[in-house]
Amino acid sequence: MNIRSDQRADAWERRTAGPLTALAVVFLLAYAVPILHPQLPRTWHDACEAANITIWALFVGDYVVRFLLHVERIRFVRGHLFDLAVLLLPVLRPLRVLRLFTAVLVLTRRTEAWARGRLALYVGATSILLIFVAALAVLDAERANPDANITSYADAVWWACVTITTVGYGDHFPTTTDGKLVAVGLMMGGIGLIGFVTGSLATWIVDRISVKDDDTQDATKSDIAQVLAEVKALREEVAALKQAQVAEPTVQ
Template identity: 65%
Template sequence: MTTASDISLDRWERRTAGALTALAVVFIAAYAVPILRPGLSSAWVIGCEITNLVIWGLFGVDYLVRLVLSTDRWRFLRSHMFDLAVLVLPVLRPLRMLRLVTALLVLNRRAEAWTRGRLAVYIGATTVLLVFVGALAILDVERGRPESNIQSYPEALWWGVVTITTVGYGDFYPTTVEGRLVALGLMIGGIGLIGFVTGSLATWIVDRISTTERSAEATKSDVERLLTELRDLRAEVTTLRRIADESQGTGRSPEPESESSAEVPQQATAPGTP
């Protein structure tokens, strides 16, 4: 049964969906600019950091509001533990890249609604976003470390592609603990996406085969029914032809002539006879 709290929660999510999506995009942009442009002035870097903190705080407010509006709050907490973790853990400086996960969760929530029924669009957008964000995160924690071999975004992007596809050439790899955590998340995401695509493709193939078999069975039954009807029609035609032949006198004895008709020629052959 839908309660007033459920209605309020649904109304809140619908009203804030667009704003949160825009904030998530701005959040990722503010996170990416200092990483992609390491030569930015300190004022720009501080401005981007403040923007990130403010938006991250707004994500936290959204979580608290949804918790308050939820009918079963314990159930909400249990089902949104991961959301809570990525909101709390980035307080620690080494785990600041987890803030990106918060933005990804917000974007994913909207992407599911936008692309429902469009599997290819959803999978493609999710994959591109994961690679882009994963490359940003790995470059953020690896660049500047003397033992690291990922020092530019193209290198990080290449690493992200080979990692999410589970290819793993090994030419670029993380050397820090934070970088390995990013790699772990990207590998898990890649395995999940590949498994999802493979399962969906297998389901589609099975459905197509089943549909083809059902169509073949239907076609076979239709052919058998048509053959039966043709045999019935042929039998009817044969019966009608026999009846028509019989009606035209085939196989019938001639009728005897009447006496009046026999006497007429005799009278004709003896004219004037009294």
């Protein structure tokens, strides 16, 4: 019974992986266009907002379906607490910017499956995605504030790059509550990426050293075996010469 239900959950995730990825891309586009082109007619702004809310609701529905299909539901919730928070918190208007992270989570899951075993590809794609999304979010939060120092997308991208790499020049920084929430999310993402890269790099170095040590040990064993074989051969030759000397008749 449990295995069958787990198979249903896995089948649902496989079937919805492609459509959810496409919806996440549309979600990001609908969010980005009004920010990058604020002069768009009001009708387009409303259409993009409606698309965002609709797709976000579909993401919520996907979470609910996955929750119902899993047998160990408490374990599922515990393993997806961040997903749940990202889906529920945007209900509060001050936290509506967190709707962006629903799309990021969907795309990250897809990227992880697509680039499995390719560290550089996964880290690069995830970093670009986080920078793009964080820049949009912080520009959306900061643009209307008269005290803001992030007023263009170029400034926002520069700030996102500086923040995710933990450099922190301080020439651009968020001044609004929403912008600071975006900064916190980007900092956490940056720390996670750096930890992931550092851990993977350390593992790769250890594996390489282990392989070299194994090769060295194998080579040493081979050399020792060869020397022992040569010593044995020399002993046999010496023994044969002694026997020949003993057997040789004494010359009168």
